[in-house]
Amino acid sequence: MQAPKISIVTPTFNAAATIAACIESVASQTYANKEHWIIDGLSTDNTMDIVQQYAAVYPHIRYISEKDQGIYDAMNKGIQLSEGEWLYFLGADDTFYSENVLQDIFYCKKINKNTGILYGNVFIGNSYFTNYSKQYNHSTILFENLLHQSYFTARSLFDKLGLFNIKYRLSSEIEFNIRAMASNTNFEFVDVIICKFAYGGQSGHVNNRHLLVKERLEILLQGINQLKLHDFTRKKAIIFTTKLFLREVLLNAFPISFFRKQKYRYTIGNNIIIKVATKRWLLKEFVTDDGVFTNIHKGSIAIAVVQILFLLYKRPKKLGFYLINSCFWLKMRLKSNA
Numbered sequence: 001m002q003a004p005k006i007s008i009v010t011p012t013f014n015a016a017a018t019i020a021a022c023i024e025s026v027a028s029q030t031y032a033n034k035e036h037w038i039i040d041g042l043s044t045d046n047t048m049d050i051v052q053q054y055a056a057v058y059p060h061i062r063y064i065s066e067k068d069q070g071i072y073d074a075m076n077k078g079i080q081l082s083e084g085e086w087l088y089f090l091g092a093d094d095t096f097y098s099e100n101v102l103q104d105i106f107y108c109k110k111i112n113k114n115t116g117i118l119y120g121n122v123f124i125g126n127s128y129f130t131n132y133s134k135q136y137n138h139s140t141i142l143f144e145n146l147l148h149q150s151y152f153t154a155r156s157l158f159d160k161l162g163l164f165n166i167k168y169r170l171s172s173e174i175e176f177n178i179r180a181m182a183s184n185t186n187f188e189f190v191d192v193i194i195c196k197f198a199y200g201g202q203s204g205h206v207n208n209r210h211l212l213v214k215e216r217l218e219i220l221l222q223g224i225n226q227l228k229l230h231d232f233t234r235k236k237a238i239i240f241t242t243k244l245f246l247r248e249v250l251l252n253a254f255p256i257s258f259f260r261k262q263k264y265r266y267t268i269g270n271n272i273i274i275k276v277a278t279k280r281w282l283l284k285e286f287v288t289d290d291g292v293f294t295n296i297h298k299g300s301i302a303i304a305v306v307q308i309l310f311l312l313y314k315r316p317k318k319l320g321f322y323l324i325n326s327c328f329w330l331k332m333r334l335k336s337n338a
Helices: 019-027 047-055 071-081 101-106 155-161 172-182 206-226 231-253 256-260 271-282 289-298 301-314 316-336
Strands: 006-012 034-040 061-065 086-089 115-124 128-130 151-154 186-197
Touching: 006 019, 006 071, 019 034, 019 047, 034 047, 034 071, 047 061, 061 071, 071 086, 086 155, 101 186, 115 155, 115 172, 151 155, 155 172, 172 206
Parallel strands: 006 034, 006 086, 034 061, 115 186
Antiparallel strands: 086 151, 115 128, 115 151
């Protein structure tokens, strides 16, 4: 059985604290036909000193260090410089789950020759396990996108569709995956845990939250038009983007510092609360005045705000009543937690 060459691409910038573990996880792979490209963005710490030390020992390691336009620009450089039939993007603070990952996938599995994206499972942090066993199709790709640490991409797919769009600083793999699905690319699942994914990075940083939501909104709206969706799925996609839009509006209505407080951890910044609030709003369930103020007093600000918006839609003449009473109960909430 001929083993294809695998190119692992790792973008780095000031990653001295984690890059050694990343490099060692690639070097320890029992699969021989591989290369590891380190694409550095002119780090100011000793990241490149560490990379050069490992490169002197392991001939499969290659690297460059030059200014780039963000992580996806670095990933694009890796695509253009590498030679492998399959590409994998491993973060500088991520590691392969075991030393047999590449062997288990590319030597032990029979991969469909028409497959463009080969995806498996990942650990997020030390405990949270993400299972991607669901078959991806035009209906599911909008709602449950793949982390780039969870899949390998055939070089032929980049040749066909082009590179990552560097317009999107935090979400370009989402846009690429939708492009791939729209072009009828075959997504194939392998039941292998690929990576230990360190939660965080640029997309997980609180200061990038607004940009992340903004990019996802734009990408999802484009995706609804690109993908040939049935009416039901199209409606579901519109509801999903509405939820993201509401979250963006509510997050912009308050300073980020407001949501860093422990007592408000279940308010607007929490996706589950936004989901519940949006569901109540979209399904037009009856919401009483008392329910709004009770939610404010409990600290469920997101639900209360959406309920108020709904009530204003139903009873616009009561604007003053809602504002005065909402401020009163918010004041009581703050006093009770002082």
